[in-house]
Amino acid sequence: MKMKHLFGLVGSAGAVALGCAAYSELAIRTTEYSLTTGKTDCPLTVTVLSDLHFSVFGKDNCRLVKTVRNTNPDVILLAGDFFDYHHGKTNTDRVVKTLKALCEVAPVYMTPGNHDKRYDVQTGDDFRKHAENSGVTVLDGEITDNEIKGQKVRLGGIFDHSVYLEDYGDRWKTSPVYEYLKEFEKSDGLKLLMMHRPNTFIYTNDKWDIDAVFCGHDHGGIWQIPLFGGVYAPEQGFLPEYYKGEHDLCGTKMFLSTGLEGYYIVPRLFNRVEILKITVK
Numbered sequence: 001m002k003m004k005h006l007f008g009l010v011g012s013a014g015a016v017a018l019g020c021a022a023y024s025e026l027a028i029r030t031t032e033y034s035l036t037t038g039k040t041d042c043p044l045t046v047t048v049l050s051d052l053h054f055s056v057f058g059k060d061n062c063r064l065v066k067t068v069r070n071t072n073p074d075v076i077l078l079a080g081d082f083f084d085y086h087h088g089k090t091n092t093d094r095v096v097k098t099l100k101a102l103c104e105v106a107p108v109y110m111t112p113g114n115h116d117k118r119y120d121v122q123t124g125d126d127f128r129k130h131a132e133n134s135g136v137t138v139l140d141g142e143i144t145d146n147e148i149k150g151q152k153v154r155l156g157g158i159f160d161h162s163v164y165l166e167d168y169g170d171r172w173k174t175s176p177v178y179e180y181l182k183e184f185e186k187s188d189g190l191k192l193l194m195m196h197r198p199n200t201f202i203y204t205n206d207k208w209d210i211d212a213v214f215c216g217h218d219h220g221g222i223w224q225i226p227l228f229g230g231v232y233a234p235e236q237g238f239l240p241e242y243y244k245g246e247h248d249l250c251g252t253k254m255f256l257s258t259g260l261e262g263y264y265i266v267p268r269l270f271n272r273v274e275i276l277k278i279t280v281k
């Protein structure tokens with residue numbers, strides 16, 4: 001093969017890869033699920049977002065807000081990492097505007113991710129103050145009982161472990177997360193939980209009386225290779241088993257969002273940014 005043909009081939013492949021990456025990063029998909037609990041008199045629409053990491057979808061994220069509005073949510077759940085310590089306070093105003101706009105669509109609840117927590121440490125700022133001033137209810141190891149469309153709904157959110165839970169051994173059953181989940185179970189209404197990291201439900205075998213848990217953190221495996229699936233997820237490593245979708249883990253339904261951003265400077269590939277629309281019946 002002549003050199004110029006080789007350069008042409010490499011250049012074309014690069015252009016296609018860039019195009020695919022841009023499509024993955026910018027074209028928001030609404031992934032729809034149905035959850036049957038037998039606890040509702042009428043269907044509830046729960047819209048879940050995760051891992052914004054200060055990303056931009058139009059001015060002040062108007063394109064993202066419009067996509068959320070189009071799901072007609074009864075409640076919006078943010079499963080962590082809306083802020084990002086890598087950016088300092090540069091984009092904080094934009095996230096605040098985004099949160100305010102989402103609150104005009106439906107009630108918004110948020111649980112922190114590792115980047116929200118570290119944002120506070122790195123910047124000396126307070127993500128919780130920004131979220132609450134925007135109208136968001138932050139659930140960080142807290143529980144709230146609500147009535148949504150006449151239905152009794154318990155909502156919760158807690159910051160999850162960052163390590164394999166096997167490493168905890170016997171300490172797992174005395175950990176704050178375990179105690180929290182025991183408390184969270186104590187309701188006969190619909191129980192919807194946010195946990196940024198999915199680790200607890202992946203690495204423990206306890207049966208919980210919880211209707212659904214909504215997670216992020218894994219960014220859809222960053223790249224999704226046909227026939228292989230997601231390439232990498234924090235804590236799980238390469239070729240993770242859990243990187244997107246709906247899973248049944250010891251009787252608890254886990255909905256794992258691929259989120260709204262890549263991974264540091266690594267762009268997403270064959271892995272569109274997404275929000276989740278769950279119809280709960």
Ligand SMILES: [Fe+2]
Pocket residue numbers: 051053081113115217218219259
């Ligand atoms: Fe994240």
